[in-house]
Amino acid sequence: MIPLSGDFGNAKGIVREKIGSFETRRGTSTLKRGFAHMLKNGVVMDVTTVEQAQIAEDAGAVAVMVLDKLPADVRKAGGVARTASIRVIEEIMDSVTIPVMAKCRIGHVYEARVLGETDIDMIDESEVLTPADEFHHIWKWDFTTPFVNGARNLGEALRRIEEGAAMIRTKGEPGTGNVAEAVIHIKNVNTELRRIKSIYDAGDEQDLISIARELKVSYSLVEETASLGRLPVVNFAAGGISTPADAAYLMTLGCDGVFVGSGIFKSEDAKERAQAVVLATTFWEDSDKVKEAQKMVDERQSMLGLDTKNLELRMQERGSTA
Amino acid sequence: MTGVNIGILAVQGDVAENLSATRMAMDELGVEGIVTEVKSPEQISDLDGLIIPGGESTVIGTLSLVNGALKKIKEKIASGIPVLGTCAGMILLSKKAKDRVVGEMEQPLLDYLDIKIERNAFGRQKDSFEADIALEKIGVSKFHGVFIRAPSVIDIGKDVEILSKFNEKIVAVKQGNIIGTSFHPELTADISIHKYFVNLVQKKN
Numbered sequence: 001m002i003p004l005s006g007d008f009g010n011a012k013g014i015v016r017e018k019i020g021s022f023e024t025r026r027g028t029s030t031l032k033r034g035f036a037h038m039l040k041n042g043v044v045m046d047v048t049t050v051e052q053a054q055i056a057e058d059a060g061a062v063a064v065m066v067l068d069k070l071p072a073d074v075r076k077a078g079g080v081a082r083t084a085s086i087r088v089i090e091e092i093m094d095s096v097t098i099p100v101m102a103k104c105r106i107g108h109v110y111e112a113r114v115l116g117e118t119d120i121d122m123i124d125e126s127e128v129l130t131p132a133d134e135f136h137h138i139w140k141w142d143f144t145t146p147f148v149n150g151a152r153n154l155g156e157a158l159r160r161i162e163e164g165a166a167m168i169r170t171k172g173e174p175g176t177g178n179v180a181e182a183v184i185h186i187k188n189v190n191t192e193l194r195r196i197k198s199i200y201d202a203g204d205e206q207d208l209i210s211i212a213r214e215l216k217v218s219y220s221l222v223e224e225t226a227s228l229g230r231l232p233v234v235n236f237a238a239g240g241i242s243t244p245a246d247a248a249y250l251m252t253l254g255c256d257g258v259f260v261g262s263g264i265f266k267s268e269d270a271k272e273r274a275q276a277v278v279l280a281t282t283f284w285e286d287s288d289k290v291k292e293a294q295k296m297v298d299e300r301q302s303m304l305g306l307d308t309k310n311l312e313l314r315m316q317e318r319g320s321t322a
Numbered sequence: 323m324t325g326v327n328i329g330i331l332a333v334q335g336d337v338a339e340n341l342s343a344t345r346m347a348m349d350e351l352g353v354e355g356i357v358t359e360v361k362s363p364e365q366i367s368d369l370d371g372l373i374i375p376g377g378e379s380t381v382i383g384t385l386s387l388v389n390g391a392l393k394k395i396k397e398k399i400a401s402g403i404p405v406l407g408t409c410a411g412m413i414l415l416s417k418k419a420k421d422r423v424v425g426e427m428e429q430p431l432l433d434y435l436d437i438k439i440e441r442n443a444f445g446r447q448k449d450s451f452e453a454d455i456a457l458e459k460i461g462v463s464k465f466h467g468v469f470i471r472a473p474s475v476i477d478i479g480k481d482v483e484i485l486s487k488f489n490e491k492i493v494a495v496k497q498g499n500i501i502g503t504s505f506h507p508e509l510t511a512d513i514s515i516h517k518y519f520v521n522l523v524q525k526k527n
Contacts, residue, residue: 017451019451019453019489020488020489020490021489022453022454022455022488022489023453023454024451024452024453025451025452025453026448026449026450026451026452027448028452030452030468030509031447031450031451031452031468031470034336034450034468034470034506034509035447035450035470035471037335037336037339037376037509038335038336038376038377038378038409038410038470038471039377039378040334040335040336040337040338040377041332041333041334041335041337041377042334042335042377042378042381057380060380060381060384060385061381062334062377062378062381063378093423093446094423094424095424096424097380097421097423097424097427097441097442098378098380098381099378099446099447099471116448119445119446119448120446120447121446121447121448121471122447144448145447145448146447278381278384278385279385279388282333282334282385283361283389289389
């Protein structure tokens with residue numbers, strides 16, 4: 001089980017309030033990470049309109065992520081990609097009962113504050129949008145709203161957690177309809193986790209501290225992660241998931257759930273596909289049920305997708321060294 | 323088989339946390355038996371007690387409907403097994419649920435616990451909170467409540483006992499062997515609510 005502790009000293013995002021005769025706290029690590037725990041084994045779907053959000057909710061999505069354009073269209077449009085229109089986000093918040101997330105640019109503290117004021121349920125500091133700060137991510141402990149961040153390897157994941165991310169997702173290569181990069185990223189993380197777990201089990205603290213230096217994170221976080229043998233926060237797969245089988249495959253690699261970006265609403269059979277991806281994620285251990293889910297979609301209606309080898313824009317590299 | 327057989331409905335949500343809290347509760351009480359994740363109607367039919375965890379009630383309901391689990395749970399509840407529903411779990415147990423913002427809605431429910439639910443009653447995630455509450459009727463005088471996009475109970479039937487209130491809002495109820503909480507007892511180190519539940523299961527068994 002993943003512990004929920006992990007508060008950073010005097011995190012500014014924590015709000016203490018007296019309600020009636022009750023002392024309350026908001027924005028704690030337990031509440032932020034706990035929120036992510038409630039999403040486990042679920043599918044978060046990218047949406048751009050109220051209609052898409054309702055299709056997602058009806059299909060059994062655990063949350064929706066509001067964008068101005070789906071990642072595949074961001075890739076096509078070029079230019080600067082920014083956070084979605086607040087008006088659209090609010091319309092969606094008023095029309096579905098499941099959590100609503102939205103993306104802000106990497107390092108863009110004020111886009112994040114605006115999203116926080118909008119009262120969305122989780123902020124995705126995302127490489128799908130054009131980074132606002134190439135060298136720093138947002139210091140997420142300052143926020144009452146929880147954050148999810150992308151990562152390609154253990155070092156990126158732990159650096160984001162140390163900055164206050166309550167949830168991690170793989171980056172994959174967004175908007176390509178190609179799951180290959182997400183598979184690489186989750187396998188990278190798993191391999192590195194196995195390595196530090198074995199070092200921890202061997203009791204080699206000196207080796208563990210050299211890993212902390214190599215990953216540029218604190219020793220205590222490396223030690224905690226190594227003792228758990230998994231990330232200390234909920235970890236979803238994302239980037240290029242298009243079919244029920246894609247989602248089920250990533251679940252077998254140890255992900256806690258999946259984000260589906262362009263895969264659903266860039267397909268020709270969005271409604272069926274949304275339901276099918278949810279079914280495959282829920283029942284991923286049962287290959288017969290995943291087959292039934294896969295049967296609900298038509299491969300001729302899947303998004304065409306891109307080979308990730310010769311892309312002009314590799315979104316996954318954004319913010320990866322910071 | 324000797325001992326009790328408790329299942330955690332493992333469709334979606336914080337299943338592992340409930341599994342671990344229940345195991346700890348059984349260990350502390352010295353109650354013999356097993357705790358497992360359950361998904362299929364076959365697994366559910368063998369249970370002496372069931373926990374429906376936190377998560378998204380629409381997701382857990384929709385998917386339990388798909389594989390026939392929902393129908394089987396209804397049968398088991400009618401047969402009298404103790405059930406604990408936390409947050410989404412309490413919503414699923416209820417007879418009626420509406421959302422604070424979206425209003426009346428269609429979602430699959432177990433339609434057993436005679437309460438009306440207001441979903442997201444305290445607001446969105448930013449308004450999620452932690453606070454100490456009390457459940458005196460089941461012998462828990464202080465409990466650290468973790469409320470995440472929590473529902474509240476806005477109406478109760480005659481057989482429903484109120485176990486706890488937060489600032490005039492009902493946040494825990496009991497009807498026979500069925501317990502519902504707005505908060506997440508599985509997210510705190512205090513396992514007294516899970517211990518109370520395990521005791522109910524053992525007594526019934």
